[in-house]
Amino acid sequence: MVDALVTLVVVLACLGVLGVLAAARVVKQYERGVVFRLGRLRSDIRGPGFTMIAPFVDRLYKVNMQIVTMPVPAQEGITRDNVTVRVDAVVYFKVVDPADALVAVEDYRFAVSQMAQTSLRSIIGKSDLDDLLSNREKLNQGLELMIDSPAVGWGVHIDRVEIKDVSLPETMKRSMARQAEADRERRARVINADAELQASKKLAEAASQMADTPSALQLRLLQTVMAVAAEKNSTLVLPIPVELLRFLEKGQQELPEGAARTDGGVAGGAAGGAPAAAPEREAAPAQSAQSARPAMPRITEREPEPEAHTVDR
DSSP, X not given: OHHHHHHHHHHHHHHHHHHHHHHEEEEOTTEEEEEEETTEEEEXXXXXXXXXXXXXXXXXXXEEXXXXXXXXXXXXXXXXXXXXXXXXXXXXXXXXXXXXHHHTOSOHHHHHHHHHHHHHHHHHHHSOHHHHHHOHHHHHHHHHHHHHHHHGGGTEEEEEEEEEEEEOOHHHHHHHHHHHHHHHHHHHHHHHHHHHHHHHHHHHHHHHHHHHOHHHHHHHHHHHHHHHHTTOOSOOOOOOOHHHHHHHHHHHHHHHHHHHHHHHHHXXXXXXXXXXXXXXXXHHHHHHHHHHSOOOOOOOOOOOOOOOOXXXX
């Protein structure tokens, strides 16, 4: 009798231990427990730590409350300015209501992923290429609003959305490279033109300064010779003063004017003293010119050759 009681007590103790083990649950710090009793949702959400449920009646589901980083596969679309691009993004979200995350949607991760892909394709079609490349902050906010609106009913909050990469066709890349190169070249030409303008102003000031002091020009020439000689090359540089070139040019211009004046003076004296002798003087150079020319042979008519007489023997 005593053995039977001891056996019964041991059996009951083992069953009690098994029941406690079946009812005991441990919820981690970053998790929340949702209890379903006979298929019905219990209102109390189990926090982190040790908790108990009714064995064989209750079922505990643990929901992760951490921020989830979900990459969005690259989506190909056509922008508003008819450019084909491939865009991929990253979605950061977390569960704020564990009960809705389990009851309102079958798989909240899959739902968020599909919603992110459709929203990304939609935002590509509404944007220009320049916006995708330079104005990403605005597009990220638009994507966040588009995904967060339906996700609120699923007990999920979209923390942020980031566009990761924008892939362009090779032809578009080459076109953009040519455009950037042309823009850089235009800036370089404008800078060079501005530099030339400033240099011309400084050179004009230097020229006016040297015009007041001619010796400064000679000193500048000597400095140039010294700079060339320092290179140790075989080129010999002989600077010619600019004043000398101007003097020679001025002398060439004065020569024709002096000759014209002398011709005019001679003609005037002849007309006042002896007007009748002018034709003779004018004729004399003409005769001398004719005599100076070599006598050209004149072509005369050829005389007929005498006919040959034949003698009959």
